[in-house]
Amino acid sequence: MDRNKWIVLVTGLITGMVAVVLVKMGNPQNMGFCIACFERDIAGALGLHRADVVQYMRPEILGLVLGALITSLFTREFKTRGGSATLVRFIMGVFMMIGALVFLGCPLRDVLRMAGGDYNAVVGLFGFIAGVASGVFFLKKGFNLGRAQASHSQVGGFVIPALITFFLVLLVLKTVFNPTAGGPLFFSKTGPGSMHAALWLSLGAGLLVGFLAQRSRLCFSGGIRDLILVKDSTLLLGFIGVFAGALVLNLALGFFKAGFAFQPIAHTQHIWNFLGLYLVGITGTLLGGCPLRQLILSGQGDMDAGAVVVGMIVGAAFSHNFVLASSAMTKAASGAITSYGGPGLYGQIACVAGIVIMFVIGFMFREE
Amino acid sequence: MEKLDVRGLSCPIPVIRTKKLIDQGCTEILIIGDSAPAKENVSRLAKSSGYQMQFITDEKDNWELEIKK
Secondary structure, three states: OOHHHHHHHHHHHHHHHHHHHHHHOOOOOOOOOOHHHHHHHHHHHOOOOOOOOOOOOOHHHHHHHHHHHHHHHHOOOOOOEEOOOHHHHHHHHHHHHHHHHHHOOOHHHHHHHHHOOEOHHHHHHHHHHHHHHHHHHHHHOOEOOOOOEEOOOOHHHHHHHHHHHHHHHHHHHOOEOOOOOOOEOOOOOOOHHHOOOOHHHHHHHHHHHHHHHHHHOOOHHHHHHHHHHHOOOOOHHHHHHHHHHHHHHHHHHOOOOOEOOOOOOOOOOHHHHHHHHHHHHHHHHHHOOOHHHHHHHHHOOEHHHHHHHHHHHHHHHHHHHOOOOOEOOEEOOOOOEEEOOEOOHHHHHHHHHHHHHHHHHHHHOEOO | OEEEEOOOOOOOHHHHHHHHHHHOOOOEEEEEEOOHHHHHHHHHHHHHOOOEEEEEEEEOOEEEEEEEO
16 A cells, blocks of 8 residues: 555544544544534534524634644645635535535544444435535536636635634633623533533644645545546545544444434434435535535635635524524433434425535536 | 646546546646646556656646656
């Protein structure tokens, strides 16, 4: 196995293990890392939505961007570029988040959920693979969002890292602008948003994975895409690494619990687990990278990826304000089912609409 | 020699464009790019397709790769 493959595999293994350590240290179960969930928590922390159980300025996300920034500055890969159908990418980011919140996780969390024994995530994986395959279909037909241009000024590439740094300062200093209503940052008192590892641990984990992901180009849609497109398994090793690393620690720490019902922050509606990640798969493939990859790129000067990240945060706000996000399957103390969870009618409509819109974009942006 | 400009194209379009030329039977291709991942991906494809590689320019954000069979 060549050096590249080892780097991707080791990145995956470390990412999977770090994720379980974060759960042990306080993060929600099977959610050591989740790009979509954490960007959603950030949308909540900024008061962009009012779901008070999912509000926290997740240091993992801040660390991922800053880790990619620092690494790319050292390796001289940082380069401000943009202008490849930026607004379209923003909208695609919105829908990528809607899909992720119908499933309840990004592709990274899908792997972590599988490594925790959540069979619903396997259904999601099938949807994700189908979505990526659909994206590859359009790519083969000549799909292209257009060329990005290098900018004459490096300033644009620092916008996302600067925003992230500002959020980190607010978080560290516990800044309060409004003593009566709270803010600028809001924090959940109950629910997943209230569950988190210590700030410095989360930030350190983000920086480490940000460094590794920048070097290895870890990408979940890319892993499946390259296998379908050119029979190249390099990026897929990252996928396998995350699964193996998280599985080993989940078993060792007693977090592994196999089954469909009552998995942590998950629902059992197979069609929506499938279609939610289908939407993420096709969108990620058309964008050139999964939510994690977009975040890493946004840290190394890619303004188009930055637009996707902002789109995802806005998409999270829409998802909760418009009741598009799924709810989890829950039970009462007696063990009786209190809710089967899954998306409501509007979430179902938004998910299907998102898929239709990706097909339209896929057809309309053919070059040849 | 075929010339292929993949500058500014999102992943994996540089690979798709290169593969298309390879599948058409081109034996000599000059590929010009401006991102490190594109360089790595195109190199991997050329190698696995049995092409010999020679970099004319080899910088992170500016590279020219000649592949021959």
